[in-house]
Amino acid sequence: EPEVTQTPSHQVTQMGQEVILRCVPISNHLYFYWYRQILGQKVEFLVSFYNNEISEKSEIFDDQFSVERPDGSNFTLKIRSTKLEDSAMYFCASSLDSPGGNEQFFGPGTRLTVL
Amino acid sequence: AQTVTQSQPEMSVQEAETVTLSCTYDTSESDYYLFWYKQPPSRQMILVIRQEAYKQQNATENRFSVNFQKAAKSFSLKISDSQLGDAAMYFCAYQTSTSGTYKYIFGTGTRLKVLA
Numbered sequence: 396e397p398e399v400t401q402t403p404s405h406q407v408t409q410m411g412q413e414v415i416l417r418c419v420p421i422s423n424h425l426y427f428y429w430y431r432q433i434l435g436q437k438v439e440f441l442v443s444f445y446n447n448e449i450s451e452k453s454e455i456f457d458d459q460f461s462v463e464r465p466d467g468s469n470f471t472l473k474i475r476s477t478k479l480e481d482s483a484m485y486f487c488a489s490s491l492d493s494p495g496g497n498e499q500f501f502g503p504g505t506r507l508t509v510l
Numbered sequence: 511a512q513t514v515t516q517s518q519p520e521m522s523v524q525e526a527e528t529v530t531l532s533c534t535y536d537t538s539e540s541d542y543y544l545f546w547y548k549q550p551p552s553r554q555m556i557l558v559i560r561q562e563a564y565k566q567q568n569a570t571e572n573r574f575s576v577n578f579q580k581a582a583k584s585f586s587l588k589i590s591d592s593q594l595g596d597a598a599m600y601f602c603a604y605q606t607s608t609s610g611t612y613k614y615i616f617g618t619g620t621r622l623k624v625l626a
Contacts, residue, residue, distance in 0.1 A: 399554065426611060438601060438616040450611040493611050496543045496562060501555040
C-alpha cells in the first residue's frame with residue numbers, strides 16, 4: 396500500500412542554520428500539507444499546497460518557512476534560519492483531492508532538534 | 511476559531527475489554543467532519559474513523575465506533591475487544607476550510623496502553 400515517506404527521521408541543527416525537510420507524497424495525490432507538533436502540544440497546521448502554490452498557511456508559517464515541489468515526487472519544507480522554538484516533530488501529509496471529509500495520509504514525521 | 515480538546519492524556523485498557531476516548535470541540539459551523547487518527551509508536555498516523563456532522567448515525571468501523579453528540583459537541587471513540595495492536599496515540603481532529611483546501615485541527619492526543 397502506498398505510503399508517505401519523510402527524510403530524515405531526525406535532524407539536529409544549530410540555531411540560525413537552514414534545514415530542509417523532505418517528503419515524498421503518495422504518487423497520484425494532488426494536495427500536500429505540513430503540520431508540526433511541539434513536544435507535549437497539539438499537532439498544528441502549517442501550510443497546504445496545491446497546483447504548485449500555497450493554498451493556505453497558518454500564522455506560524457512566517458517568512459522563514461517556505462515549501463517547494465521541486466520535481467514530480469518530492470515536497471520540501473525549508474526553514475531558513477532555525478530558532479530554538481522550531482524544535483518539533485514535522486509531519487507531511489497528502490491527499491488525492493480536497494472535498495470535505497477527505498482523508499489525509501501522513502508520513503512518519505521528522506524530529507527537528509535545534510540546539 | 512475551532513478548537514479540539516482531548517482531556518485524557520493517557521488511558522489504559524485490559525486486552526479484550528472496551529475503552530472510550532473522549533473528544534470535545536468548539537465550532538460555529540453547522541456542517542463539518544470529525545476524524546480519529548491512530549499513531550502507533552514510531553509510525554505514521556492512520557485514519558481510524560470519520561463522521562460527517564450532518565449524519566445523525568454514528569460511524570462504525572469494525573471494533574471502532576463513535577458516539578457523536580452534535581449538540582454537546584462531543585465525539586468520543588469506543589474501541590471494543592481491545593487488542594495489543596491498538597496501543598497507540600489517538601488524535602481527534604476537526605476538518606475545516608477557509609480557502610477551499612481542507613485542513614485538520616487536532617487535539618493533544620490520548621495515549622492508549624493495552625494491558626495483556
